[in-house]
Amino acid sequence: MSAIIQTRNFNLFYGTFHALKDVNIDIPKNMITSMIGPSGCGKSTLLRAYNRMNDLLEDVSVNGEVIVDGKNVNDPGMDLVELRKKVGMVFQRPNPFPLSVAENVLFSVKIHRSAAPKEYGDIIEKSLKAVDLWDGLKDKLNTSALNLSLEQQQRLCIARLLPVKPDILLMDEPCSALDPIATGHIEELMHHLKANYTIVIVTHNMQQAARVSDYTAYLYLGNLIEYDLTKKIFTVPKDRRTEDYLSGKFG
Amino acid sequence: MQKSFSQKRLQEWIIERCIYMSGIASIIFVCLIFLFLAKEGFSLFKNISIFDFLLGQKWYPISTPPFFGILSLIVGSLYVTLGATVIAVPIGIASAVYISEVAPPRVREILKSGIEVLAAIPSVVLGFIGMMTLVPWVKNTFHLSTGLTAFSGALMLGFMAMPTIVSIAEDALNAVPKRYKEAALALGATRWQSIWRVILPAASSGIVAAVMLGIGRVIGETMAVMMITGNAARIPDNIFQPVRTLTATVAAEMGETVRGSDHYYSLFAIGIVLFIITFCINLIADFAVHRKAK
Numbered sequence: 001m002s003a004i005i006q007t008r009n010f011n012l013f014y015g016t017f018h019a020l021k022d023v024n025i026d027i028p029k030n031m032i033t034s035m036i037g038p039s040g041c042g043k044s045t046l047l048r049a050y051n052r053m054n055d056l057l058e059d060v061s062v063n064g065e066v067i068v069d070g071k072n073v074n075d076p077g078m079d080l081v082e083l084r085k086k087v088g089m090v091f092q093r094p095n096p097f098p099l100s101v102a103e104n105v106l107f108s109v110k111i112h113r114s115a116a117p118k119e120y121g122d123i124i125e126k127s128l129k130a131v132d133l134w135d136g137l138k139d140k141l142n143t144s145a146l147n148l149s150l151e152q153q154q155r156l157c158i159a160r161l162l163p164v165k166p167d168i169l170l171m172d173e174p175c176s177a178l179d180p181i182a183t184g185h186i187e188e189l190m191h192h193l194k195a196n197y198t199i200v201i202v203t204h205n206m207q208q209a210a211r212v213s214d215y216t217a218y219l220y221l222g223n224l225i226e227y228d229l230t231k232k233i234f235t236v237p238k239d240r241r242t243e244d245y246l247s248g249k250f251g
Numbered sequence: 252m253q254k255s256f257s258q259k260r261l262q263e264w265i266i267e268r269c270i271y272m273s274g275i276a277s278i279i280f281v282c283l284i285f286l287f288l289a290k291e292g293f294s295l296f297k298n299i300s301i302f303d304f305l306l307g308q309k310w311y312p313i314s315t316p317p318f319f320g321i322l323s324l325i326v327g328s329l330y331v332t333l334g335a336t337v338i339a340v341p342i343g344i345a346s347a348v349y350i351s352e353v354a355p356p357r358v359r360e361i362l363k364s365g366i367e368v369l370a371a372i373p374s375v376v377l378g379f380i381g382m383m384t385l386v387p388w389v390k391n392t393f394h395l396s397t398g399l400t401a402f403s404g405a406l407m408l409g410f411m412a413m414p415t416i417v418s419i420a421e422d423a424l425n426a427v428p429k430r431y432k433e434a435a436l437a438l439g440a441t442r443w444q445s446i447w448r449v450i451l452p453a454a455s456s457g458i459v460a461a462v463m464l465g466i467g468r469v470i471g472e473t474m475a476v477m478m479i480t481g482n483a484a485r486i487p488d489n490i491f492q493p494v495r496t497l498t499a500t501v502a503a504e505m506g507e508t509v510r511g512s513d514h515y516y517s518l519f520a521i522g523i524v525l526f527i528i529t530f531c532i533n534l535i536a537d538f539a540v541h542r543k544a545k
Contacts, residue, residue, distance in 0.1 A: 053437060058356075084439040091437075095430035098453050108438045111448065157434070164438060 004029040004168060004198050005050055010064035012045060012054065019045050021222040022064070027168075027215075032190060032199045034213035034230070036206060038245070041219040043202045047170050049073075050200065051087040052080055069167065085112065088161035092173040094153035096145035096160070101128075101137055104145045104156055108164040115163070127162045131155040131189055151182035158189065169193065171201040175208065187212050206246060210234050218242045285526065292523040295319070295516035304520060310484040310495075312504065312514040319517045321524070323486045327401065327494030331476060334405025334490055335412055335469045340462050342409075343416030347461075350417070351424040352446050363421075370414035378475035381407040386479055393491055399481030401494040407475050412465035419464060423457020424450060456539045463536035467529050473498040497521050 003026035012020040020042045027033050035043040048054045049066055052073055066073045073083055096104050105124045109115045115123060128134040133155050145156055154174060175183040190199055190212050203209050209216050217227040226242045237243045244250060299319050307320015350362050385407060390398030427450050435445035481493025501518050508515040
């Protein structure tokens with residue numbers, strides 16, 4: 001497997017709290033990798049380390065390496081704009097901008113000046129088609145994104161990432177605000193996107209991890225306990241703690 | 252048992268009535284004020300046409316025959332208000348953005364309390380300081396015969412409107428959900444792009460309200476303008492000439508009028524004009540805020 005993200009002896013502290021401890025994990029390209037574990041285990045923190053979103057919090061310090069596409073993202077000279085163009089993120093709560101559907105899709109194009117205005121129509125159509133929103137919304141491109149259903153909003157948030165042409169999509173519990181049917185739709189979408197993108201998903205939902213992902217990582221109290229093919233983790237876990245969590249003894 | 256129940260109901264009833272009365276009282280007071288203003292103000296128009304009043308350029312209320320044209324006063328208020336708005340709005344919004352989005356937490360706390368202090372300074376004190384420092388500075392810098400000008404008033408009032416604009420605009424910016432900013436940054440936006448393209452538009456209605464309330468404060472301000480704008484009741488050619496505002500006229504002349512005279516009524520009529528102007532501004536601010544609520 002060729003790893004697109006490599007995490008080497010990575011530690012992260014919130015103030016004095018040691019949130020991630022010596023994490024080593026390789027995320028394979030064009031696969032779906034899920035991170036599971038009880039609340040507070042550090043799975044979201046690890047995800048946010050990949051596009052340096054933890055920078056928004058005060059008093060965060062790190063050591064060790066997170067290498068995305070050959071570059072250590074914690075290098076002082078790292079260009080955050082470039083990193084975040086390469087590594088897109090979908091959040092727990094759908095967070096479309098309070099702008100029209102079209103403006104949401106075009107946001108990245110406009111800030112990065114990556115296309116001429118005459119291409120805007122194509123970009124909107126392609127991006128919305130990729131997330132199966134085009135047929136429903138092609139006549140509503142100018143309505144506010146906040147009027148959409150939650151599922152549509154989350155799809156739009158994924159569509160919004162595509163014009164940036166990221167290699168990696170980070171998804172932080174992308175379905176936790178959605179009902180089971182919408183969740184099923186988003187999972188299906190992830191399967192389609194896998195061909196072109198590497199997806200890392202954090203989820204509370206073990207069944208979801210089992211359904212969608214190729215690889216699964218189990219984190220507990222800031223430690224990476226076990227990381228392997230999803231099939232193996234869910235059938236023959238090596239670590240007792242993984243087994244206990246998966247069988248519902250705690251968590 | 253039965254008795255205490257009915258006692259409780261009585262107690263509830265009294266409390267409800269009291270709250271109801273307090274709520275109604277504010278409306279009643281506004282109505283009474285407006286009625287009084289209207290009764291006194293409209294008496295002027297028995298003797299003087301409303302056009303002569305609004306569009307007349309001469310304000311000589313105690314000469315014979317008297318002239319009650321307030322156009323020069325309206326223009327004076329307009330000059331000072333527009334000047335203050337041009338100064339206060341960009342600086343006020345910029346400093347709200349700085350406090351809410353850019354400043355580190357310690358600086359933010361210091362700036363916020365600083366702005367509260369600025370808001371707490373009585374206008375007469377500011378007027379006095381302005382008279383002693385700003386007025387000579389304007390006179391010398393622009394080589395004028397007097398520093399008591401519309402420009403000095405605009406500068407001073409700009410300062411006075413700033414705390415209102417900054418604190419309300421800052422609240423509006425803080426009310427923008429953090430997830431919009433996260434989304435913008437995660438898409439590779441710089442901090443400035445996320446402010447300019449996401450946060451400011453999302454806060455726009457609150458910022459409009461802040462600006463409107465700031466302008467309302469400026470139009471209603473009396474003491475400081477009376478002290479530093481020179482109070483010449485003539486239409487100025489430019490902003491570097493003395494002007495007299497509506498508010499300053501009422502404040503300066505109310506003590507010298509004979510009750511029931513045209514002069515007395517004309518000051519109330521000026522009050523009506525001011526009332527209508529501020530009412531419109533508040534209406535616009537309200538409209539802006541409610542547009543967001545939709």
